Amino acid sequence: MSTIKVYAPATVANLVCGFDVLGMALHRPDDLMTLSLRDEPGLVIQHADEYQLPVEPEKNVAGAALLALLEETPHPVGFDLTIEKRIKPGSGLGSSAASSAGAVVAANHLLGNIFSKEDLVRFAMNGEKVASGVKHADNIAPAIYGGITLIRSIFPLDIVQLSGPPLYVTVVHPQIEVRTSDARQILRKEVQLKNAIKQWGNIAGLVAGLLKHDYALIGRSLEDVIIEPVRSILIPGFDEVKKGSKEAGALGGGISGSGPSIFMLSQEERTAQAVEQLMQQVYTRLGIEFRTYVTTISYEGVRIEK
């Protein structure tokens, strides 16, 4: 086989109380990528979408990831890559991570799975560096491992897979621009110890809630006293969506990654749908274009078309 199609998932980084360490893969939206082995070395990248992203390998997130992979590939090969982005760049849904994760998972498959998942994360982080200037893995890891992942440490890389109970995820992407680099710059470099203690109590509660399948504990732990109060200011309608979603029965939620997308977790599908309606009402009234998704956690991560 010399051509492969993969579906690379959207991901929700941070999960409210796990800034820079937690992430979760979703079934929708996803990117569609087609990768072919070339006889000669080199990367040829094409986009089958409207976003006019760069196609030079070192400026393209998938390209940068593949270049890192090729450096460790024992024999010289090349790839043709076509990307159909369906996760809008700048949505806060891990669009760049989907591209780089999808590319390296596809390449590894064509090469006979010679690399481990941890290797693939390492390669894909080069794509994140192109996208945001920082080698972070909180979107990459769930895209590659599937499910919910903890990056306990980034150097050295220590990825922990977390199981959880069935959860429905409602996402709204208000079509405003929040750049990851801006969202990062407005954060203070120091935090109050008492707030840090609250935050690590909450992340401990969230991990325990997930592993113990304790929905109520998951809900109580979805609280962010450090990042959300600062970043949510950049997202019109945030407070209303959060309050309304909880009133509609959602367990809780918050900003997806650095925003502007907002996600909410629910135990029941009908609750997730009620949350979607609420989100639609808020952004319709605010006159801001938006997209919504009701989906579930993808425990597969990047999916290879059989």
Add this chain to the structure above:
Amino acid sequence: MSTIKVYAPATVANLVCGFDVLGMALHRPDDLMTLSLRDEPGLVIQHADEYQLPVEPEKNVAGAALLALLEETPHPVGFDLTIEKRIKPGSGLGSSAASSAGAVVAANHLLGNIFSKEDLVRFAMNGEKVASGVKHADNIAPAIYGGITLIRSIFPLDIVQLSGPPLYVTVVHPQIEVRTSDARQILRKEVQLKNAIKQWGNIAGLVAGLLKHDYALIGRSLEDVIIEPVRSILIPGFDEVKKGSKEAGALGGGISGSGPSIFMLSQEERTAQAVEQLMQQVYTRLGIEFRTYVTTISYEGVRIEK
């Protein structure tokens, strides 16, 4: 039954990366307490030990806890309490928590278990306030619930019980004085965000490691980049004990509560014993008196003598 004997366990607060939120109950050392119902209201406290702790109820940690319990007891009663402290005050092993937790568990038993464990934690926190000026629950909760507990939130109180794999605990109590209030004052009120992120990655890893029975992950997560670098300066021999214990095979460990005791976790009993020898060597050479314990986690907490 109008008289009861209880064994109140030593506890290790913080568990390295869970400052102010995690705690663990031990089988040894423990305090022995005898409580009797009195016909008339009032508290009479006696000590059967050498520590000359105050016996006026409102100045005694067990007394303050019992006074809080009596305020919510529907009919007027009184108690005679005799405390034999075997957990040395100021050891960092939850000596005050043992007194207040033991007293309220015993009282509740004599009253026909009319209060919940959460109520008992609430009462016992009044003892902690007498001891250290702060109503904290990270020693109280494991003493009352047993095992390893997470205080996700203190106001409102949210206690999460965490299961874990079998673990051996080695404790050394170098007989130097570190007052909780001093140990608290030397902490900075602000921490760097990047260190806070490391810390919440570690506590998430520790909780996942405990619930997944992943010893290696527990070991990797026992890292504290915020509190330990500051507090360990107060404890001679700390670095040597920590380094030597890991070389001897311990998973990891650190300061117990605010110190000066140090605890180390091991997967095997013989490792825990090797760690004990190492601790003995270090403090013998330093010429500091010490006590050591090799013990296990008490999943019962305060134990009522049948």
